[in-house]
Amino acid sequence: MGTDKKKEVDKKTTEEDIPLTKCQILRNVFVVSLGFVFLFTSFQSLQNLQSTLNKEEGIGTGGLSIIYGALVISCMFVPSFVINHIGYKWTIAASMICYILYMAANFHAVWGLIVPASIIIGLGAAPLWSAKSTYLTRTAVWYAKLTGSTENDVINRFFGFFFMAFHTSKIWGNLISSEVFSKPVDANFTPTADELAQCGANYDPGKEVNNTNLERPDIAKVYTVCGIYLASGTIGFLIIVFLLQNIPVHNENEKEKGKFSFHLLIETFKHFLKSPTQKMLVILTMYIGVEQAFLHGDFTQSYVGCTIGIWNLGYVMICNGVVAAICSFSFGRLVEYIGRIPCFAFAFFVHGGTQIALLLWQPQRNQTYIFYIVAGLWGIGDAVIQTQMNALYGYLFTNNIEAAFANYGLWESVGFIITFACSNFLIAYVKLYICLGFLSVGMMLYVVVEVYDRRNKKTSFELN
Numbered sequence: 001m002g003t004d005k006k007k008e009v010d011k012k013t014t015e016e017d018i019p020l021t022k023c024q025i026l027r028n029v030f031v032v033s034l035g036f037v038f039l040f041t042s043f044q045s046l047q048n049l050q051s052t053l054n055k056e057e058g059i060g061t062g063g064l065s066i067i068y069g070a071l072v073i074s075c076m077f078v079p080s081f082v083i084n085h086i087g088y089k090w091t092i093a094a095s096m097i098c099y100i101l102y103m104a105a106n107f108h109a110v111w112g113l114i115v116p117a118s119i120i121i122g123l124g125a126a127p128l129w130s131a132k133s134t135y136l137t138r139t140a141v142w143y144a145k146l147t148g149s150t151e152n153d154v155i156n157r158f159f160g161f162f163f164m165a166f167h168t169s170k171i172w173g174n175l176i177s178s179e180v181f182s183k184p185v186d187a188n189f190t191p192t193a194d195e196l197a198q199c200g201a202n203y204d205p206g207k208e209v210n211n212t213n214l215e216r217p218d219i220a221k222v223y224t225v226c227g228i229y230l231a232s233g234t235i236g237f238l239i240i241v242f243l244l245q246n247i248p249v250h251n252e253n254e255k256e257k258g259k260f261s262f263h264l265l266i267e268t269f270k271h272f273l274k275s276p277t278q279k280m281l282v283i284l285t286m287y288i289g290v291e292q293a294f295l296h297g298d299f300t301q302s303y304v305g306c307t308i309g310i311w312n313l314g315y316v317m318i319c320n321g322v323v324a325a326i327c328s329f330s331f332g333r334l335v336e337y338i339g340r341i342p343c344f345a346f347a348f349f350v351h352g353g354t355q356i357a358l359l360l361w362q363p364q365r366n367q368t369y370i371f372y373i374v375a376g377l378w379g380i381g382d383a384v385i386q387t388q389m390n391a392l393y394g395y396l397f398t399n400n401i402e403a404a405f406a407n408y409g410l411w412e413s414v415g416f417i418i419t420f421a422c423s424n425f426l427i428a429y430v431k432l433y434i435c436l437g438f439l440s441v442g443m444m445l446y447v448v449v450e451v452y453d454r455r456n457k458k459t460s461f462e463l464n
Contacts, residue, residue: 070122098124160332170321289415
């Protein structure tokens with residue numbers, strides 16, 4: 001029964017009139033990637049700085065928690081409603097405006113501005129990522145039909161290229177912040193041995209630390225950085241508006257198109273409840289949010305900022321971005337030859353080993369190179385897991401992709417919320433144990449998913 005249904009879907013896809021040529025598809029993949037590079041050059045760099053730049057009253061990490069809390073709600077209701085009304089292109093463009101408003105709020109970071117801006121960006125993030133993921137997956141399926149390639153290979157390539165470009169945004173954004181914040185608050189300040197002992201795994205955000213490395217930069221420099229980031233986000237928005245081609249949205253329930261409904265909420269939970277594969281991927285999907293939140297909110301403050309100063313944050317994170325970009329593209333192609341399992345296994349050992357090393361290592365000012373090594377290793381694991389998880393969702397849930405990516409956004413956001421919500425209360429080593437726990441359990445369940453998928457394929461083959 002299941003096999004017959006799959007055949008019908010494949011036949012329908014083969015016969016449909018593909019609206020784009022091969023060149024147009026590749027051009028649009030490039031345009032989407034470029035627009036995201038400009039937008040996230042701003043947002044990711046601001047996210048890196050929140051725990052140090054806006055640490056007073058916990059505004060920075062508190063705002064990030066609100067973003068991902070709003071994103072969870074948004075995943076349930078907003079993407080389908082917005083996409084069905086205005087299409088993939090204009091959903092991406094409209095969502096980018098939400099990010100631009102958040103960047104503007106950082107000019108005067110107070111609760112009264114950060115809270116509403118964080119809610120707005122959270123509501124806009126779900127349709128942004130859902131539209132992007134669906135756009136790439138659908139065009140990848142079309143490209144596979146036009147070229148005679150397998151859908152899985154093309155999906156991997158497209159997501160590999162996207163995340164390669166996406167991760168370069170860490171380079172440009174952090175280069176900007178490093179250059180603007182290049183001069184230390186106190187060039188002659190050297191933390192004492194006791195002060196350094198409170199950095200790293202022992203860093204307690206709830207404890208007052210007399211460390212000039214963590215002081216906020218001059219307000220003029222803050223305005224300069226925010227102004228550059230605001231301009232970069234606006235350029236990303238304009239790239240999408242003027243260069244990206246829209247593609248048709250196939251909506252099975254046209255009567256519901258003009259109404260705000262609970263359709264996606266129902267479909268998301270129905271997909272979760274009916275799909276054992278989706279259930280088993282939840283922990284690893286949450287881990288993606290947990291590990292990114294730790295990197296941007298805790299590693300930057302507890303290790304880099306506390307030990308060698310906020311002015312070095314950007315340079316360290318540039319290393320992370322360069323490595324992540326290279327690995328996203330490389331593993332997007334390499335998976336065609338070695339398969340997904342070796343890639344995930346490699347990411348597990350890299351991230352797990354790095355987190356154990358962070359638990360054991362006491363950072364020192366004369367060991368600057370280690371910060372770059374850690375950032376690079378984290379970038380390797382992050383790139384592999386993000387790229388392969390997006391491609392895995394696209395491969396496993398091709399016939400219910402909207403609900404699948406809504407689940408992806410939902411559970412990834414829950415991971416962000418857990419980490420950012422605890423950021424101002426837990427000591428760094430506790431957060432590292434949480435990361436290791438999610439990684440270990442998530443990878444074990446992923447292996448079960450692969451076994452389950454192979455058994456289903458074998459059964460289908462035998463039935464034929």
